[in-house]
Amino acid sequence: MSARLGRWATAAASVATICVMLGVVSYSVTLYRLFCEVTGAGGTTQRVAANTAQTTDRFVTVLFDTNVAPNLPWRFRPLQRSVRVRLGEETPAFFEAENLSDEAIVGRATFNVTPEKAGLDFKKIECFCFSEERLAPHAVVQMPLQFYVDPELASRPGTRDVREITLSYTFFRAANAGEGMDLARFEGKPTPAAGAALFAENCAACHQVDAAKVGPALGGVLGRPAGAMANYPYTKALAASGLVWTAGTLDRWLAGPAALVPGTAMPMVVADAGARAAIIAYLEQIPPPAQQAAAGSGQGGS
Ligand code: HEC
Numbered sequence: 001m002s003a004r005l006g007r008w009a010t011a012a013a014s015v016a017t018i019c020v021m022l023g024v025v026s027y028s029v030t031l032y033r034l035f036c037e038v039t040g041a042g043g044t045t046q047r048v049a050a051n052t053a054q055t056t057d058r059f060v061t062v063l064f065d066t067n068v069a070p071n072l073p074w075r076f077r078p079l080q081r082s083v084r085v086r087l088g089e090e091t092p093a094f095f096e097a098e099n100l101s102d103e104a105i106v107g108r109a110t111f112n113v114t115p116e117k118a119g120l121d122f123k124k125i126e127c128f129c130f131s132e133e134r135l136a137p138h139a140v141v142q143m144p145l146q147f148y149v150d151p152e153l154a155s156r157p158g159t160r161d162v163r164e165i166t167l168s169y170t171f172f173r174a175a176n177a178g179e180g181m182d183l184a185r186f187e188g189k190p191t192p193a194a195g196a197a198l199f200a201e202n203c204a205a206c207h208q209v210d211a212a213k214v215g216p217a218l219g220g221v222l223g224r225p226a227g228a229m230a231n232y233p234y235t236k237a238l239a240a241s242g243l244v245w246t247a248g249t250l251d252r253w254l255a256g257p258a259a260l261v262p263g264t265a266m267p268m269v270v271a272d273a274g275a276r277a278a279i280i281a282y283l284e285q286i287p288p289p290a291q292q293a294a295a296g297s298g299q300g301g302s
Pocket of ligand 1: 204228238
């Protein structure tokens with residue numbers, strides 16, 4: 001019995017070694033993933049069809065990191081640097097890719113998790129990393145990732161102490177250009193969805209769309225003069241700014257509120273232009289609080 005266990009351990013150890021070696025020596029993706037996806041070794045994450053886990057009250061912070069192989073003329077970055085998630089909670093994250101060249105190119109994303117021991121618990125439901133992906137010349141897409149961290153993380157002795165997980169992606173140029181799924185399926189589409197996720201992460205601590213909180217309600221903000229919500233105590237600076245919220249003014253506001261309106265009380269800066277665009281696209285879809293209330297009571301009454 002123990003001899004068997006020993007052999008198992010040896011086998012597992014050598015598989016892990018092979019994963020590390022293959023990862024270091026070459027980008028021999030297929031073999032590497034085959035081994036590692038089965039074993040979770042080398043910080044490889046797990047692919048699942050659906051979230052079957054229960055949400056718990058334990059939080060972990062997931063940090064995102066992106067890289068591009070030198071021979072791939074793409075730009076590739078996360079739209080959020082990190083998210084704080086409950087174990088078991090299905091969470092979206094978004095990544096932007098841009099083809100800087102004049103030709104369509106097929107890329108393949110490999111991924112890895114540190115600490116490696118958390119790889120087994122990192123479950124992906126939807127990911128652009130499941131297949132080879134084709135990006136048209138100069139196209140820009142925002143690609144969704146849907147994941148959760150398995151609550152098992154908190155109960156396994158080896159991973160119990162993990163509070164932070166880094167998910168790293170590297171896009172490589174695929175050998176057989178012309179094949180692959182078309183990333184055009186994401187073009188334009190997920191922007192409001194990305195914005196909703198970014199809003200939850202960056203704005204929701206102070207803002208709601210339907211009522212004032214620390215900041216004013218933001219439903220219907222596009223087209224509205226700045227400082228116009230009657231039930232909210234704005235700073236004089238913002239109330240007297242004479243601004244009207246459009247995609248353009250909102251973009252400048254989110255890039256640096258104090259630069260646009262010196263003396264404002266809004267402290268949040270969104271440095272990433274893609275993230276600002278996504279948040280604005282999300283806000284564009286939300287009606288003013290009065291209309292939200294009317295729609296709500298209408299539903300309730302019928
Ligand atoms: C730490 C709290 C805080 C966070 C986080 C925050 N805001 Fe604000 N926001 C405020 C406050 C306070 C005001 C009112 C500013 C004033 O009166 O000068 C404000 C005002 C605004 C306004 C002007 C609304 C109006 O009626 O004129 C917009 C638009 C806005 N915030 C958008 C956002 C977005 C989008 C995010 C997320 C990216 C965000 N804010 C994050 C506190 C916050």
